[in-house]
Amino acid sequence: MKIACISFTQLGKEIGEKLVKLSSKNNEYTVHHFINSEINGGIKSIIVCLFDEYDGLIFISATGIAVRFINPYIINKTVDPAIVVVDDEGNFSISLLSGHIGGANEVAKWVADTIGAIPVITTASDNRGIESIDLFAMKNNYYMENMRAIKDITAMMVNKNKIGFYSELKEVIKYDNLKIIDNFQDIDHSIKGVIIVSSQKDINIPYEKYCRLIPKNMNIGIGCRRGMEGKRIIEAIENILTQLNLSFNAIKAIGTIEVKKDEIGIIEACNHFKCPLKIFTLEEIKKVEDNFPKSQFVKETIGVYSVSEPSAHLLGGKMLTGKIKKDGITISISKET
Numbered sequence: 598m599k600i601a602c603i604s605f606t607q608l609g610k611e612i613g614e615k616l617v618k619l620s621s622k623n624n625e626y627t628v629h630h631f632i633n634s635e636i637n638g639g640i641k642s643i644i645v646c647l648f649d650e651y652d653g654l655i656f657i658s659a660t661g662i663a664v665r666f667i668n669p670y671i672i673n674k675t676v677d678p679a680i681v682v683v684d685d686e687g688n689f690s691i692s693l694l695s696g697h698i699g700g701a702n703e704v705a706k707w708v709a710d711t712i713g714a715i716p717v718i719t720t721a722s723d724n725r726g727i728e729s730i731d732l733f734a735m736k737n738n739y740y741m742e743n744m745r746a747i748k749d750i751t752a753m754m755v756n757k758n759k760i761g762f763y764s765e766l767k768e769v770i771k772y773d774n775l776k777i778i779d780n781f782q783d784i785d786h787s788i789k790g791v792i793i794v795s796s797q798k799d800i801n802i803p804y805e806k807y808c809r810l811i812p813k814n815m816n817i818g819i820g821c822r823r824g825m826e827g828k829r830i831i832e833a834i835e836n837i838l839t840q841l842n843l844s845f846n847a848i849k850a851i852g853t854i855e856v857k858k859d860e861i862g863i864i865e866a867c868n869h870f871k872c873p874l875k876i877f878t879l880e881e882i883k884k885v886e887d888n889f890p891k892s893q894f895v896k897e898t899i900g901v902y903s904v905s906e907p908s909a910h911l912l913g914g915k916m917l918t919g920k921i922k923k924d925g926i927t928i929s930i931s932k933e934t
Contacts, residue, residue: 598626598700600679601651603640605633609657609685612712616655619711626707628655645670653679653704656693663693674698674731675744681705683714691717697731721755728771730754730792730808737768739794739810740846746808750790753806759787761804764794766812766934796847796932798839813849813872814933818908819863820853820895822925827865833926834866841917841930848872849933852908854882856899875912882907890920905929 600620604613613630620628631647633640640647647654648670656663663682671677671694679701680694690712692705702718709716720729730747733739741747754760754772762769763778776788781803790806796814817834838845851867852875853860867874882901888910891902901907905927906920914933921928 598652598679598704599650600626600628600653600655600704601647602628602630602655602657603633603647604630604657604685605640605662606657606685608687609683612657612683612685612687613655615712616708623707626704641666648678651678653681653700655681655683655704655708657683657685659684660691660693667694673744675741679704681708683708683712687712687714689717690714692719696720696723697729698735725755727754730770730810733768733770734810737766737810738813740813740844742809742811742846746806749806750792750808753790758789759785761785761788761791762794763791765796766794766814768794796843798842798844811844811846813847814914815843815847816849816909816912816914816931816933817851818853818905818910818912818929818931819851819866820857820904820908820927821860821862823860825860825862825925827862827869829924830862830866830926831869833923833928834870837918837921837928837930843930845870850875850912852877852912854899854901854904854908855879857904875908877908877911881911885910903927 602613602616604610610632617628617630620626631640636643644666660682667680674695675698677695677699679699681701681704682691682693690705690709692701694701696702702723706716730751734741757774759774759776760772761776761778770792784803791804793807794810794812796812835845848870850873853863855876855878857863858876879900885907886902889903889906896902906929909929909931912931914931917930917932
């Protein structure tokens, strides 16, 4: 995590230098120190750059100074950097903004441990020993569909309401008043809200209040003709996932063979779905291609019998589809459980 430490006084400068020095021995945090008096125009002249370029900011100052500096640049908790405030005598390390998703709570604790300060964490779920939904999602690489809904269910947890939990996977959020739901056929009217972990696109949910977390567990193997347009590949993937009732946000990775590594259309599809592209060598494909139907034409063209199915298999998970062909595009899908 790349952190900008900002100081305004001599005592603050000494704390900042200590954080820089000790962060060099820590693999998790890299701290760069910015001293107000040593910057032409002061911190105010570069704060927008620090806000954009760093994962977190540590203000060694009064809380009011930090609030005034960051106020024009705050967007929302999903994109704002972690903001921590430390008084220049090093007594307190305060998590001010983006405590969960941004990581400010953990940064505040690290600073406190490093300089011998008292960590100040005010997020309600932490103070009640509740695992927050956003941290649970981040830990398990789940896509958070609706932050407002997550906030509403979290508020119910803080108030100790009974919460239902429905999941395709084995991980369970830590909350004392939780009921595991196996299906939605029998409604429990004592449940005030439900946390749903599922890669399904549409689910019939008989509860008014719920939030959805989408696991990134869908892998897609792709083969295509040379020069295939990205929009056609994107449409093909979306059509197949829609037919399977699977969310586009569940895509974990797209894979193909090395001879296709520079295909602009495949690269555009990865950018569209915000997922990495995994390239497999001919040798990797050959090791598993006997498990799938073979095409002599593909063999004569690129040196292996198939691309999409071996690629999906190598990405991991259970095969959901065989090779689906449409207009010069072949797609296969696997799902991790």
